[in-house]
Amino acid sequence: TKTDALEPRRVAALPLAIISSDQQDEYFADGLTEEIINTLSSIPGLKVIARTSVMKYKEASKSVGEIGRELKVGTILEGSVRKAGGRLRITIQLIDVGSESPIWSQKYDRELEDVFKIQTDIAERVAEALKVQLLTENRTLIQQKAPEDIGAYVLYLRGRYHWSRRNKEDLEKAIAYFGEAIEKDPNYALAHAGMADCYTLMGRHLYLPAKEAFSKARDFANRALELNNDLAEAHTSLAAVLLIYDWEWDEAEDQFKRAIQLNPNYATAHYWHSVLLQTTGRLQESVTAAEKAQVLDPLSPVIGMGVVQAYFFSGQYDKAVEECYRYLDMNPSFVVARDFLVHLHVQNGLFEEAAEEAKRLLDVSERKSEAMAHLAYVYAASGKTEEAKKLFEASVADAEFGYSNPTIFIIVCSILGDLDNAYRWAEKARESGRIALHSLRFSPDLQRFRTDPRYNLLLAKAHLQ
Template identity: 30%
Template sequence: MERKLAAILAADVVGYSKLMEQDETGTLSLLKAHRIEVFEPVVAKHRGRIFKLIGDGALVEFSSAVDAVECAVEIQQRLLQEANGLVLRVGVNLGDVIVDGDDIYGDGVNVAARLEAIAKPGGVCLSGTAYDMVSGKVGCEFEGGGAQRLKNISKPLRVYHCRFEADDHSPTEYENHSEEKRQSIAVLPFSNMSGDPEQEYFSDGITEDIITDLSKVSGLFVISRNSTFSYKGQSIKIQQISSDLGAKYLVEGSVRRSGNRVRVTAQLIDGGTGGHVWAERYDRDLLDVFEVQDDVTRNIVDALKVAIAPMEKQAIARVPTTNFDAYDLCLQGRNLLYEMNRENLEKARHLFERAVELDPDYSLALSGLADCESTIYQYYSSDQTFIEAAISNCNNALALDPDLPEAHASLGIALFLRGSYCEAERMLGRALELDPMLYEAFWNLGFAKLLQNDFEAAAAAYTKASKVRGDDLQSHMMLMNCLSKLGRKEELVSMAQKSLSIAKRRLKLNEKDAPAIYVGAFAHIYVDQLDQAGPWLQQAAEIDSTDPRTSYNLACAFSKVGNVDKAIELLKQSIQAGRPIRMLDWALVDPDLAQARKDPRFDEVIKFWQSKAKENIQNR
């Protein structure tokens, strides 16, 4: 068995699966042309040898790390100049390899492949060994990426990212440019005109489904439900809402449900002028509600002259169930999920179960049921049966619809909570292949990485989540946490300012908005503005929340500013509200509770927590 030292380059196309789904023939033609006209000639120029082609990827051997890096940089520069739609990630490693005929194996190859996976789109990522060899010898600068834990690699690895002239088109700017070209739109909560307040969930459900459908159109940037629903019941001018949300267009409408009939009105409005771009009224049978939603989405897309890919059309036109009663129960369940506490989660769980009883093939209902079970376990219980039930329901959903992104995301978080980390990340990755705008997948991935102390990967996931829902305070807070731990001060200050702006706007609409209050406090705390955090914390002290997450986050905020008395009080309140015993291990190491842990009363809190856990077991 021959061994030798070699530089290995691993390259892969970003978003290949989606490109293939949108235009299989065109993508294959483009990839083939790239290999013949760019990749293979540049590799040959730098004395490399392609020893393996894997679909959209390639592995290349070099005798010199300098040759490998110069080759990688030239390939990326050529692609960026041509702007033909292909974007590569490239990883370069210098390490020991095993030679078997024309093929090469070993850790040297495996590490290069893992580096490619964490490289920025359009970028080049190097191992520490490769960097040590090429630093000062190639025409690009490097940015340290810290020590990274790579999949199936036992020890953390130093990584570096190339910075070269083509970084004028860096991934962040590329993404921003793409967002600028997308039409921004917000769907305001449709009014319930049924005369029955208990039908509110139905009009809210119609609104949410239209938001979901519009989000599937890559040419649109859709403001999230969280933001638009904060205007529910408010009498505010369209132009002001448009300015607040940064949305060029707004959709508003109404729903009237009577017997077996439904009337839906919808109108598309120019946020700058307040003028109507399109309007329509639908009088249909209840069973035609999916057709109405489909028609509203298509008319909006047509009015804005936005191109829509065949795959996107199919996703929008998909009918989730033919049983209206099952759909109605699902809407009620989803509505309770947004008002999340243990009681509502149990009610939602029961509603999803009834929906599945009415239509056993309703994959979205099974996915919703799994989300209830995972969330109960995540925040309120240590009973493992919740996780096993969630995994079973996700598997059933995927057996019915293997390409349902929501089910993959649900399975991902359930597997992570069970401790199956690699499988969980694979499921979350698959969810994002199927729906690159799926917020839940980004959020779950960030949560998984954070609990593994992989702050770099967690920050990347939360950044994506905050781009999908630009107004989502929870992902902003988690991102600030990661940026603080990584010491990325400039980005942290920017995110803190953005979070404060969103929090202030939300508090104008609802002065008791607990997440807005504690995120506003943390935004000041993370940038060492403890005096300015004071008024936010004073407002937070007046919150009497039954949500253990809210109480816990507030305890962390008060501990950070040195108010241990309030931190201890809120931590006990969180436990009383149902914070599960398995979260105790995190409280014992959570950096945000460092001040509180120094207080002798913290030990009393731990004993109280353990006693509550025993009490819950006895009461089962």
């Protein structure tokens, strides 16, 4: 309803515009936007939209009213930043979405070193305007995040700018910038947390061997927490390693709960927590956690697919289909949404639609062998066994080496009744750190897989028995 949409304490901090002849300063504006979002997120009583969703409005020509309605927020913070040498000029205003009129505005013309005082001041003014309390501990959290060397902060912002792009080349640049920040200020906890996040992604995308990537991620996350135990980001980084690689489910849960307690608006923590809840079999709780993440980051495709996955494993197929189409409206060549639709159509008995979707997946996906295996899956599930086998053999010939997502191969083998090969793929996935335990436990495609005695052995190895 309209009143829900315009809840004043639901806030979006839009990307700060950069007013500078030097476009090199873009990282600074983006990084400062993220820091302001993180600062506001720690204020109890505010619901703050996450970075991924607001960054979609960078240089957008939409009105505050349009953006407010799309993000379902009642209040928007917007402004600009100009960085010249050691000086910083920030203009900021808080706007009521309903009337599109400013509630509060301020200009800051300060030294670069004062950037943390500016962040605290903005947080205080926003809290005051929206009649919520900025607690003493929130002020302390902001001050604790500040490094001793302002140069380290600038390097950290550069690192986060590249990290958010998430490809191999940018992750390597991010590691270099976070490394320089740590050299300048070895006690800068956020830079260690940034390193942990980089190595976690390097491991997940197989840019580095899983063992090497995740052990580095663990070391950096632990170091960040030794330096500042009140960093939600670092607790989440450590929890991700415990979840994805170490399979220490109880420890991971403790870390997620601590992160969410420190920053209830941290969408990434809610998202990963939902994956943990799926893996450990608490499917309805996982839906709640995934939906919480989506409320905080409504335009993030990763989080959107987390919601789809939670619905899929808990048998809520219609809701999952609806979400897939919503994200495909935003990006028609979004591979993961197409992938899920193939499985959802099969579960709903719509084999023709599933085959069409698999063919579209083959068009848009860079990973042709995986896409081809999806078509084989549709044929296998609809009883076209011979066609399925032929296609599957062709896809396996392509996929044998360096393959990054073995789940579809496990599924096809399982449906075709070739459980020896299904378990061979599962073992390879386990060794490479790419096993999707939640899929193996709860995917409706893997019922036959779960009837084999080897299934319980696999769960025991993953500390799930």
